[in-house]
Amino acid sequence: MQARSASDRPTPDREKVERFRRDCEALTGGAPDAGRALALAVSGGPDSLGLLLLAHAAFPGAVIAATVDHGLRPEAAEEAGFVRQLCNRLGLPHETLGGTVPAAGNLQQGARALRYKLLADWAAGRAAWLATAHQQDDVAETFLMRARRGAGVGGLAAMAAARPLGRVMLIRPLLHWTRAELESVVADAGIAPVRDPSNADPRFDRARIRALLAQMGELPADRLAAAARNLRDAEDALAWLADREWQARAVVDGGAVALDPAGLPREIRRRLAERAVATVRAAHGLGPEWRETGLEPLLAALDAGGTGTIAEVIARAGAAIWHFALAPPRRSH
Numbered sequence: 001m002q003a004r005s006a007s008d009r010p011t012p013d014r015e016k017v018e019r020f021r022r023d024c025e026a027l028t029g030g031a032p033d034a035g036r037a038l039a040l041a042v043s044g045g046p047d048s049l050g051l052l053l054l055a056h057a058a059f060p061g062a063v064i065a066a067t068v069d070h071g072l073r074p075e076a077a078e079e080a081g082f083v084r085q086l087c088n089r090l091g092l093p094h095e096t097l098g099g100t101v102p103a104a105g106n107l108q109q110g111a112r113a114l115r116y117k118l119l120a121d122w123a124a125g126r127a128a129w130l131a132t133a134h135q136q137d138d139v140a141e142t143f144l145m146r147a148r149r150g151a152g153v154g155g156l157a158a159m160a161a162a163r164p165l166g167r168v169m170l171i172r173p174l175l176h177w178t179r180a181e182l183e184s185v186v187a188d189a190g191i192a193p194v195r196d197p198s199n200a201d202p203r204f205d206r207a208r209i210r211a212l213l214a215q216m217g218e219l220p221a222d223r224l225a226a227a228a229r230n231l232r233d234a235e236d237a238l239a240w241l242a243d244r245e246w247q248a249r250a251v252v253d254g255g256a257v258a259l260d261p262a263g264l265p266r267e268i269r270r271r272l273a274e275r276a277v278a279t280v281r282a283a284h285g286l287g288p289e290w291r292e293t294g295l296e297p298l299l300a301a302l303d304a305g306g307t308g309t310i311a312e313v314i315a316r317a318g319a320a321i322w323h324f325a326l327a328p329p330r331r332s333h
Contacts, residue, residue, distance in 0.1 A: 012057050012185050020054040024173040027162045028129055032062040039127035039168070040065040041119050042087075042094075044079045044194035047133035049086075050182030051174060053189055055131065056090050064093045066122050068115045070101050079194045086191070097122055108204065120166035127168060134159060134172045137179040140224035141209045153267075157235035158228035175229075178221070242271040250276065255283035257324040261302075270299050276324040277313045284326050286312060 011017070024038070025031060032038035040055055042048040042065045055063045065087050067080040080096040087094035097118040101110045123130040139158045146155045162171045174182065186193050201207050213219055245268055249260040257276040261269045274295055281290060290311035301308035302317045309315070314327040 012053050012188065016181075016185060017054060017057045020173065021058040023176065024055070024058065024131070024171070027171040027173055028169075032059045032127075032129065034061055036062075036128040037126060038063050039119075039123040039130045041115070041130065041132045042067055042083050043196070044083045045133075045196060046183045046186050046193040047135055047138075047174070047179065049191060049193050050177075050185040051131060051133040052083075052086070052090075053185055056092060064126060066095045066097050066119060068097045068099070068118050070111050070114060071098065072101060072107075072111065082194065095122060108198075116165060116170075120168060120170075124167040129171050130165060130168045131171050131173055133174055133182070135174040135177045135179055135182060136225045137210075137213075137221045139175060139228050140213060140219075140221035141206055143224050143228040144209050144213070144219070145205050153231055153238060154235050156228060157232040158225065160232070175225075238267060238271065242268055242275070246272055246275055250279075252279060252283075255280060255326055259322045259324065260320065261322055262320055266299075266303075269303070270295065273299055273302065273315070273322070273324075276315070276322070277311055280313045280324050280326060281311060284312075 021031075028038070038055060038059055040048070040052055040063060042052050044067065052063075052065060065083070067083045069076045069080050077096075084094045084096065099114050099118050101107065101114050119130055142159070143156055149155075158175065159172060161173075161175055162169055164170070183193075198204055199207055199210065202211070213221060213224075245264060249264075250272065251258045257279050259272055259276050261272065264272070277290070277295075277298075278288065282288065294308075294310040298308040298310050298315060302315055302322050305317045307314065307316045309327050312327050313324055315322060315324045317323075
């Protein structure tokens with residue numbers, strides 16, 4: 001994990017820098033500057049180091065970086081120090097963010113949630129955008145992982161290129177770049193990146209899918225990523241339609257929702273039911289975290305004119321109208 005000195009470290013290829021600048025400004029709407037900085041999440045791996053080198057070359061003086069140390073591996077502190085040293089050589093600010101992953105639940109999901117929270121809190125007030133190094137191969141891997149689980153359009157859709165995250169905008173300017181392209185940027189700079197052992201650990205779904213893609217030439221990452229991007233367009237269209245129908249068909253009265261589902265396709269009814277449940281929960285201070293595992297049985301019950309309960313919300317199909325309200329507390333015996 002040693003970098004050459006600043007004097008003999010080459011700047012990334014000009015064409016790659018200009019390509020990155022175009023990709024980034026397509027999401028930001030203009031060049032980041034000292035007053036509207038671009039924050040980077042940099043782990044020390046080849047993807048995030050490629051992001052760091054390209055962003056620094058494209059927007060000098062407008063980039064800041066942070067590394068998250070989850071405290072899960074003893075090497076993490078050293079890796080964060082490596083990124084800090086590289087940022088010092090490049091002359092850009094760097095911070096190491098620390099936190100504890102909840103012991104309960106899926107470890108990788110918990111680490112991901114913590115990472116985004118720490119990065120969003122850090123970037124707020126310092127930058128207008130927070131960029132991560134998700135790239136084309138990540139999109140292909142996620143597509144296959146979710147397809148294997150039977151995901152719907154939303155699950156199979158490529159990750160959004162830009163979305164709000166707290167008080168900053170999360171952007172992913174490398175979604176059309178391959179892992180190999182980013183590794184070449186880092187190698188050309190004479191830098192040996194961090195290698196996360198979990199990326200090759202068969203205990204993790206992503207590591208197994210990554211190995212499968214490497215072995216199967218009939219599953220090209222660029223084609224899988226293209227399919228995921230097409231589904232992102234479809235997901236955005238469905239979300240737009242569901243939002244329009246919500247405005248026309250939903251009546252929110254205090255902590256209850258009345259919804260007219262007449263004539264709507266099943267997928268739109270499902271999305272509106274999900275939004276109604278979330279709206280009732282929010283009105284009663286129950287928070288946004290709830291699992292949708294019971295949503296399909298609930299939808300079937302409503303379509304049949306019945307009643308169902310999910311996530312402390314009761315839904316009843318009346319005469320052409322679905323009603324959602326807080327479920328009464330369970331009686332103790």
